[in-house]
Amino acid sequence: MLMRSRKTQVEERYARAPNGQRLDHLLVAEMVAPGSRVLDVGCGDGALLQVLEARGVDGRGIEISREGVNASMEKGLAVIQGDADTDLVNYPDNAFDYVIMSQTIQATRKPREVLEHMLRIGTHGIVSFPNFGHWRVRLGLLWGGRMPKTGILPNTWYDTQNIHFCTIKDFLDLCDEIDVRLERAVALNAWGRPLRLNAPWWFWNLFGEQGVFLLTRRR
Amino acid sequence: MTNAGLKTDDIAARIGEAEHPHSQVVHFGADKPLKLDAGVLLSSFQIAYQTYGTLNADRSNAILICHALTADQHANNRHPVTGKNGWWEIMIGPGKPIDTDRYFVICSNVLGGCLGTTGPSSINPATGKPWGLDFPVVTIRDMVRAQAMLIDHLGIDTLFAVIGGSMGGMQVLQWAASFPDRVFAAMPIACATRHSAQNIAFHEVGRQAVMADPEWRHGRYLVEGTAPRRGLAVARMAAHITYLSGAALHRKFGRRFQDRNAATFSFDADFEVESYLRHQGSSFVERFDANSYLYLTRAMDYFDLAADYDGVLAEAWRGTRTRFCVVSFSSDWLFPTAESRAIVHALNATSARVSFAEVVTDKGHDAFLLDEPELFAMVRGFLGSACVARGLGK
Numbered sequence: 001m002l003m004r005s006r007k008t009q010v011e012e013r014y015a016r017a018p019n020g021q022r023l024d025h026l027l028v029a030e031m032v033a034p035g036s037r038v039l040d041v042g043c044g045d046g047a048l049l050q051v052l053e054a055r056g057v058d059g060r061g062i063e064i065s066r067e068g069v070n071a072s073m074e075k076g077l078a079v080i081q082g083d084a085d086t087d088l089v090n091y092p093d094n095a096f097d098y099v100i101m102s103q104t105i106q107a108t109r110k111p112r113e114v115l116e117h118m119l120r121i122g123t124h125g126i127v128s129f130p131n132f133g134h135w136r137v138r139l140g141l142l143w144g145g146r147m148p149k150t151g152i153l154p155n156t157w158y159d160t161q162n163i164h165f166c167t168i169k170d171f172l173d174l175c176d177e178i179d180v181r182l183e184r185a186v187a188l189n190a191w192g193r194p195l196r197l198n199a200p201w202w203f204w205n206l207f208g209e210q211g212v213f214l215l216t217r218r219r
Numbered sequence: 220m221t222n223a224g225l226k227t228d229d230i231a232a233r234i235g236e237a238e239h240p241h242s243q244v245v246h247f248g249a250d251k252p253l254k255l256d257a258g259v260l261l262s263s264f265q266i267a268y269q270t271y272g273t274l275n276a277d278r279s280n281a282i283l284i285c286h287a288l289t290a291d292q293h294a295n296n297r298h299p300v301t302g303k304n305g306w307w308e309i310m311i312g313p314g315k316p317i318d319t320d321r322y323f324v325i326c327s328n329v330l331g332g333c334l335g336t337t338g339p340s341s342i343n344p345a346t347g348k349p350w351g352l353d354f355p356v357v358t359i360r361d362m363v364r365a366q367a368m369l370i371d372h373l374g375i376d377t378l379f380a381v382i383g384g385s386m387g388g389m390q391v392l393q394w395a396a397s398f399p400d401r402v403f404a405a406m407p408i409a410c411a412t413r414h415s416a417q418n419i420a421f422h423e424v425g426r427q428a429v430m431a432d433p434e435w436r437h438g439r440y441l442v443e444g445t446a447p448r449r450g451l452a453v454a455r456m457a458a459h460i461t462y463l464s465g466a467a468l469h470r471k472f473g474r475r476f477q478d479r480n481a482a483t484f485s486f487d488a489d490f491e492v493e494s495y496l497r498h499q500g501s502s503f504v505e506r507f508d509a510n511s512y513l514y515l516t517r518a519m520d521y522f523d524l525a526a527d528y529d530g531v532l533a534e535a536w537r538g539t540r541t542r543f544c545v546v547s548f549s550s551d552w553l554f555p556t557a558e559s560r561a562i563v564h565a566l567n568a569t570s571a572r573v574s575f576a577e578v579v580t581d582k583g584h585d586a587f588l589l590d591e592p593e594l595f596a597m598v599r600g601f602l603g604s605a606c607v608a609r610g611l612g613k
Binding site (some may be wrong): 060090 | 545575576577593597599
């Protein structure tokens with residue numbers, strides 16, 4: 001019950017298009033070539049998968065929460081109950097064109113291994129996450145002296161599923177370290193709008209509330 | 220529980236339901252023999268089946284329901300022997316998750332059963348007497364082969380869905396492996412791709428109980444006019460425990476006494492749970508054939524789908540286009556969730572379209588037969604989306 005209310009609470013804080021679709025979902029969907037095969041890791045209630053399937057994508061999902069799986073199944077989506085940290089091992093190499101982690105990677109126990117699996121299973125990976133380098137977060141810590149709470153990070157430190165926060169810069173470092181190529185990067189502000197494209201990384205890292213990255217293997 | 224021999228008319232009635240069941244029947248003569256895994260040809264056999272709903276013009280809305288070990292084809296109608304409602308009435312019917320206003324639902328008695336499909340209590344044409352133990356040992360794959368002949372007979376090329384729980388789920392998995400192009404959607408519930416050592420062990424206890432009953436007469440009880448009631452009842456009592464969870468048993472019965480306030484210091488059924496199990500045992504023997512019980516438990520024991528594919532389960536469904544929905548129950552210790560996950564992992568490895576969820580319940584293995592709203596929602600969601608994909612409309 002706590003999980004549900006918390007989830008809904010967070011859900012409500014994402015910026016949405018007039019048709020109710022989340023703007024960050026639409027951005028992710030734009031990065032996916034039509035007709036491709038997609039695995040959405042941590043698919044929640046299946047909202048992103050629905051956007052993708054409406055665009056002719058063959059989508060699958062993994063979701064850890066029972067209510068998310070049930071909601072997805074009721075939408076007729078192919079979703080299995082599972083854990084990104086333990087279940088990606090079971091997928092063969094190159095099974096998908098894209099493996100997506102939308103607002104999920106910060107909730108995994110081993111983000112690096114998960115990212116490596118993503119790009120083993122899929123030829124592309126798409127990762128979006130809340131940027132912990134955002135100015136509100138920085139201010140929160142600097143002035144408040146407490147773990148920051150923001151629009152898409154509304155939970156207290158002891159109550160959050162997000163256990164591995166990172167900034168946009170941190171994520172870029174990880175991509176370098178595991179030899180992943182950045183195909184496209186977009187930072188979204190608090191209204192779900194992309195920041196200026198030619199802005200330097202420090203600008204994105206300061207003003208981007210979320211980062212969305214399209215990745216490929218460097219080989 | 221008396222162990223008196225069967226009256227002549229009981230035997231006649233029993234063989235009657237096996238030979239001339241209260242169901243639709245299709246006969247296959249010597250021109251269409253069934254080649255069994257045991258290496259035997261079964262020529263001249265019959266399949267008894269029930270149907271609900273209407274087959275559409277292009278024959279694309281048929282759902283095959285595969286029944287569990289001790290169920291039968293009477294999924295959604297009054298049972299001809301017990302007079303009780305169909306065993307999956309909660310799931311099948313107009314407006315129900317398996318909606319008979321939309322789908323043509325078929326349920327056939329399995330090969331080796333005792334309600335009209337040829338089995339050990341049917342008449343062996345070679346002798347004019349019940350087959351008994353002369354009936355060849357059948358497998359899950361044999362059951363599915365026989366069902367495919369029925370589906371051919373009904374003029375159906377591709378089944379919209381094959382759905383079943385427990386032994387029925389095994390048949391679903393086998394269908395998807397044996398006839399991938401004939402199964403559009405598959406829903407194996409509370410099952411596994413092989414019977415575990417523990418499950419085989421429980422079955423062996425049941426079979427030994429039947430065979431230890433002197434009235435069993437080496438399987439010739441129908442010919443000799445006896446009935447191994449006590450043995451079959453004990454088998455059922457033991458098996459029934461495995462269908463429930465410890466928590467559910469405790470919730471239902473606790474340590475309550477049956478019609479008494481204190482222990483009687485005897486071996487009477489002091490406890491409610493004892494009385495319940497005795498009732499389960501004695502009512503079971505009224506509707507089920509002891510030899511069928513031996514044959515069907517054996518079929519489950521022999522089931523090991525991966526073994527047919529050099530031990531690689533994923534090969535069973537390689538390249539499949541069937542849509543799968545796998546369901547397990549959290550308190551099912553007969554077919555625990557790990558078994559369903561193994562199915563899902565193999566399907567993932569073949570890039571199949573698969574959904575999976577574990578329903579949280581304390582009702583144990585039998586939960587698939589009970590009121591489980593989560594399961595109903597899954598069946599509706601899965602069939603609904605399959606309908607759209609199949610062009611059957613929303």
